[in-house]
Amino acid sequence: MKNKIIIISLFWMLLFISGCEDFLDRPPLSNENDETAWTSEDKVRLYANQFYTGFFTGYSTDVSLFNDDVVQRGNQGNFTRSVPNSNIWSMKTLRSINILIDRVGNRMQDILPEEAYNHWMGIGRFFRGMEYADLVFTYGDVPYYDHVVSDIDMDDLYKARTPRNNVMDAVYDDLQFAFQNVRLNDGDQTVNRYIVAGFISRIALYEGTWQKYYYKNNERATKFLTLAKEASEFIINSNKYYIDSDFRTLFTSNDLKSNKECILFRNYNAEIKVTHSVAHYNNPANSINYGGTTDLLKAFLCVDGNVWQNSTTEGAKDFTIANLVKTRDSRFEGTFYDKPEINAKGSFLFPVKFFPRYGIKALEETGTVPNELKGSNNVTDAPILRYAEILLNWIESKAELATIGGSAVTQEDIDASINKIRDRPLAPEAVEKGVQKTKAMMLDALPNDPAKDPNVSSLLWEIRRERRMEFIFENLRLADLKRWSKLEYMDTDMHSELLSGAWVNFPVEAKDQLTAGNANEFSVTKADGTTIVYNGNNNAEMVGFYKATVTKGRQPFLNQVNVNPYLSPVGKTQMDNYESKGYKLQQTQGWPQN
Incomplete structure (x- = not known):
């Protein structure tokens, strides 16, 4: 085992904030000898700082593209279909976490007061639970280590894979300990019990539904779903968080510290050269190779709370984007540009969820956008964990438990979760376009959706729809499909509307594309399923759901x-x-x- 441990503070070059608290500059880089490093709480804190940027990543260069919400122009992303030459889990982070747990447990019992000792053991076990959950969700069985492995102990280094259930029982114990012992408040920008509870709700919901649908083990499903429910209730009952801003502001604000929906977020700051480029890639002036699918846009509820096939909303069956903005749930307008955009080459349905409204205005009025929205200059804050997810985790865990012996979901439960989200404020710009709030969900009047999966109850189907509308491009959709054992939804042979995008009236909305040079470049699918390929002369027929002719289906994976x-x-x-x-x-x- 190496004698030196590098204690990294990173100056918190990538800052992030919990709740409405102020910035906290982390101490500068420092190295300590392992024998002298574990002498104070401040030094433990420094060591623990290294894990923050890995677990709470913020914005990357792009959005989540591999799921049934996104169509790529050309080839779709594919699942692995053969064993690769090289691929295995990394234990590097786990080793560092186990060092933290080992050193606090064995060297600091007489240094730290009991409360501080339990807090830091809780922090270590929280991170270990997070890391092992991620490995298990990726690989299933993985070698489990609750200790620091010697680099000369070959039996330990090359130990067999530990069964998934055993690993997740250890994760359960780690998370429970953290839930009971991490401080309610440990200062600005640090993990507290609310953050711990939020990630527990996510992890336990994943494992509970995986056990129910993939392993069909209701006993273990109950264990984890109950934990997800309890962790969510801890946050809900605290009354610290609520839905207080319009949808797009969550993803395009330069300052989320006063936003009560954000339990944890990452702040970016151009002055210390901590920036990202997600707004750049969501700028309608820039060309992207993807866009939203027809399958996704049809999944959005109408403002009367019904599916488009049965809605009484005027224009419910009109799929032009401008009409969808007015007739669909407000998150449609919050997510997509309000007109067909050729720069979304996969579908003409351009995502602007992460692009500020003032940038849209500047683009439309001047043809350009402010410099801070270009390239890697972006400084909009990234929500890491938000209250809407907790509400949806809670109602889903309750609904799932109700199917395996738990108490039934009530209208009061729906009002306290889904209907709070639907009642979120609307941006003034959205109201000017005719955007409305969606009618509250009523348990005794759930939509009768012709597209519903017959193996899913109407209540769970609508909860899952709510997640789909809420978390578009946020890296949760693929995880949801896996834990529900529903990757079949990504099969493009079964679901042709995964390969098409927005409804486009080319003669009116994109007439510049109707040129001889674009013959055979694109097609449209009519409402009745008929496909028309543009041949250079059939301009009047080019009205329907757009599809590039080079777009191909996903390779078989089921x-x-x-x-x-x-x-x-x-x-x-x-x-x-x-x-x-x-x-x-x-x-x-x-x-x-x-």
């Missing part, structure tokens, strides 16, 4: 021999490495073992 899209395989090289040392590494469930 019911393939030795292919399990739900879990990642380990690489052949890693299996050979184990064998060369005299050990056996089992392949991931559902993949070939040789």
